[in-house]
Amino acid sequence: MTTADHAGVRMVQTDGTHSLALYTYGPEPADPHDAAVLFVSGVASSRLNWSAVVRQLSASMRCFTYDRAGYGLSDSAPYPPTAENIATDIQYLVENVPFENPLILVGHSWAGVLINEFIALTGNGHHIAGLVLVDANHETLPQVLNVNDPDLQAMSEGINPYIAKGIAADHKLTQQEWDALMADEATEKYAAIARMEEDEYAASFATLRDKDLSAHQPLLRQKPVYVIGGMRSRDWHGMYKAGVAKGNGSEEQRRRVRELISTADEKSESIMRRHLQLSTNSKLAFASASGHFVQMTQPEVVVEGVKWVVNARRSS
Numbered sequence: 464m465t466t467a468d469h470a471g472v473r474m475v476q477t478d479g480t481h482s483l484a485l486y487t488y489g490p491e492p493a494d495p496h497d498a499a500v501l502f503v504s505g506v507a508s509s510r511l512n513w514s515a516v517v518r519q520l521s522a523s524m525r526c527f528t529y530d531r532a533g534y535g536l537s538d539s540a541p542y543p544p545t546a547e548n549i550a551t552d553i554q555y556l557v558e559n560v561p562f563e564n565p566l567i568l569v570g571h572s573w574a575g576v577l578i579n580e581f582i583a584l585t586g587n588g589h590h591i592a593g594l595v596l597v598d599a600n601h602e603t604l605p606q607v608l609n610v611n612d613p614d615l616q617a618m619s620e621g622i623n624p625y626i627a628k629g630i631a632a633d634h635k636l637t638q639q640e641w642d643a644l645m646a647d648e649a650t651e652k653y654a655a656i657a658r659m660e661e662d663e664y665a666a667s668f669a670t671l672r673d674k675d676l677s678a679h680q681p682l683l684r685q686k687p688v689y690v691i692g693g694m695r696s697r698d699w700h701g702m703y704k705a706g707v708a709k710g711n712g713s714e715e716q717r718r719r720v721r722e723l724i725s726t727a728d729e730k731s732e733s734i735m736r737r738h739l740q741l742s743t744n745s746k747l748a749f750a751s752a753s754g755h756f757v758q759m760t761q762p763e764v765v766v767e768g769v770k771w772v773v774n775a776r777r778s779s
Contacts, residue, residue, distance in 0.1 A: 471486070471487040471488075472484055472485070472486050472487075472536065473485050473487070474536070475529075475555070475556055475559050475560055476555070476559055477532075477540075477551075477552055477555035477556070477559070478551075478555060480538075480540065480541050481532055481537070481538035481539065481540050481541070482537065482538050483529050483530060483531070483532060483537045483538075483552060483555075483556055484529060484530040484535055484536035484537045485527060485528075485529045485556065485560065486510070486527065486528045486529065487525070487526075487527055488517055488521035488525070488526040488527070488528075489520065489521035489522070489523070489524050489525045489526050490523070490524070490525060491525060492524070492525050492563075492564045495563055495564060496564075496565070497524075497564055498524075498564060498565050498566065498567045498592035498593070498772070498773060498776060499524065499525040499526065499527065499562065499564045499565075499566055499567070500520060500524065500525070500526045500527065500566065500567045500569055500769060501526075501527045501528075501529075501557075501562075501566045501567070501568055501569070502516070502517070502526070502527070502528045502529075502569045502570075503553070503568060503569065503570040503571070503574040503577055503578060504531065504570075504571060504572075504574060505570075505571045505572025505573040505574055505600075506572060506573035506657075506660050506661060506664050507656075507657035507658075507660050507661055508571070508572070508573075509534065509535070509644055509647045509648055509653065510528040510529060510530055510531075510534070510535065511640065511643055511644040511647050512571075512644060512756065512758060512759055513528055513569075513758055514636050514637075514640035514643070514644065515634070515635045515636050515637075515640065515758065515759065515762035516569075516758050516762040516765045516766060518637075518640075519762060519763070519766045520766055520769060524769075524773075525564065527562075527566075529556060531544070531549060531552070531656075532544065532549075532552055532656075533652065533655065533656030533659070534647075534652070534653060534656055535647065535652075539656070540552070543659060543662075543663055544656065544659050544660045544663055545663045545666070545667060545670070546573070546576050546577050546580045546663070546667035546670065546671065547580055547584075547667075547670065549577050549580070550577055550578075550580035550581040550583075550584050551584065553577070553581050554581065554584055554585055557585070557590050562590065564592075565589055565590060565591060565592035566590060566591060566592055567592045567593050567594070567595060567769055567772050567773070568581075568591065568593075568594050568595070569594075569595040569597065569765065569768075569769065570594070570595075570596055570597065570599055571597040571598065571599065571756070571757075571758060572597070572598060572599060572600055572755065573600050573660075573664060573667070574596075574597075574599060574600075575596055575599025575600040575601055575738065576600050576601075576602065576667050576668065576671055578594065578596070578599075579602065579671055579676060579682075580667075580671060582676075582682050582683070583671075583674050583676060587682060587683050587684060587686070591683065591686060592686065592772070592776060593683070593686045593687040593688060593689075593742075593772040593775070593776060594683070594686075594687075594688045594689070594741065594742075594772070595688075595689045595691065595765060595768040595769055595772060596688070596689070596690045596691065596735075596738050597691045597693075597757050597758055597765055597768075598691060598692055598693035598695075598731075598735075598750075598755050598756075598757055599690070599735075599738060600668070600734075601734045601735075601737045601738060602668050602671040602672045602676070603668075603672070603734070603737065604668060604734055605665070605668050607730050607733060607734055608695070608727065608730040608731060608734065610695075611664075611665070612719075612720075612723060614712065614716040614719045614720050614723070615699065615702070615720055615723060617706075617711060617712050617716050618702060618703055618706035618707075618711050618712045618716060618717065618720050619702045619705075619706055619711070620706070620709075620711050621709060621711070622702055622705045622706060622709065622711075624698075624702065626705070627701045627702045627704070627705035628697070628698040628701045628702065628754050628755075628756075629697070629701055629754070629760075630754070630756055630759055630760060633752075633760045634756075634759040634760055635759065635760065635761070635762050635763075636759060677740070680740040680741065681740060681741055681742045681743050682741050682742075683741050683742040684742065684743065685742060685743050685744045685779060686742055686744065686776075687742065687744045687745070687746075687771070687772040687775035687776060687779075688738065688739065688741045688742040688744070688745040688746075688772075689745070689746050689748070689768035689769075689771050689772055690735050690736075690738045690739060690745065690746065690747045690748070691735075691747075691748055691749070691750055691757055691764055691765065691768055692731060692732055692735040692747065692748070692749045692750070693731075693749075693750050693753045693754050693755050693756070693757045694728055694731075694749070694750070694751060694752075694753060694754055695727040695728060695731045695754065695755060696724050696725075696727045696728045697753070697754040698754035698755050699720070699723065699724045699727055700724050701754070703717070703720050703721070703724060706720075732749075735747055744775055744779065746771060748764065748767075748768065750764045
């Protein structure tokens with residue numbers, strides 16, 4: 464199958480306790496050295512938010528998405544969705560398919576932590592062709608930018624984030640893709656695993672920091688790494704405006720959130736630059752018309768990142 468609308472699906476066994484649904488798009492690589500793409504979603508996120516990127520890329524190259532344990536067609540895991548456990552599941556996925564071609568791992572948000580846990584677990588082997596990190600979390604994120612700031616949470620109470628952040632209006636998914644994403648995220652199964660992941664989110668940063676990966680950089684040596692930064696202030700400003708309209712927050716809370724917004728992009732950029740240490744062959748780009756979900760509002764920026772990694776591999 465070659466389109467995002469018609470994917471081949473297979474169930475992949477992990478450790479004998481559960482199976483993961485793997486979706487295949489695009490033509491089979493002509494050469495075993497050519498890279499394929501595996502997309503890794505952020506915390507409490509459906510694989511379907513990658514649909515616009517997959518649709519564009521799969522016309523020319525093999526792409527894979529998967530339902531993390533507890534999502535979509537995948538079984539629930541018997542253990543909590545910590546970043547370490549999710550990285551172990553990715554290892555099972557890579558080893559048990561098995562993928563014949565090296566993978567460009569494309570990760571959004573929390574996937575920055577998940578992919579680093581995966582690298583810590585499996586090393587920098589043939590299975591990794593390169594990375595595209597989409598406004599991805601770094602292990603030091605909470606020390607620089609608190610995305611779960613309590614005042615920001617108070618301002619966001621009862622607000623639909625897709626509407627307030629402009630994603631519902633500006634996304635580049637087809638209507639069918641958007642409807643599928645909304646339907647997936649409206650299920651009880653999604654709500655249950657999303658809550659579980661959010662419970663594990665905060666602790667995952669310290670767990671990764673304890674591995675002291677920074678002492679061993681560049682972890683990927685010269686393999687290409689493309690880092691994409693979104694404009695976090697766009698999202699937070701949208702949530703702030705919607706919160707004010709709803710009457711959320713005290714005057715002090717509103718003042719503090721305005722301060723957070725004023726420094727968000729500068730702090731976020733400092734985080735994105737830390738990802739560049741993963742490789743001696745890395746590049747930073749910004750999706751200036753997007754907030755955090757770049758893959759939905761500027762999918763072409765992610766596509767460009769994947770193509771840069773492909774070309775960088777050929778050049779080297």
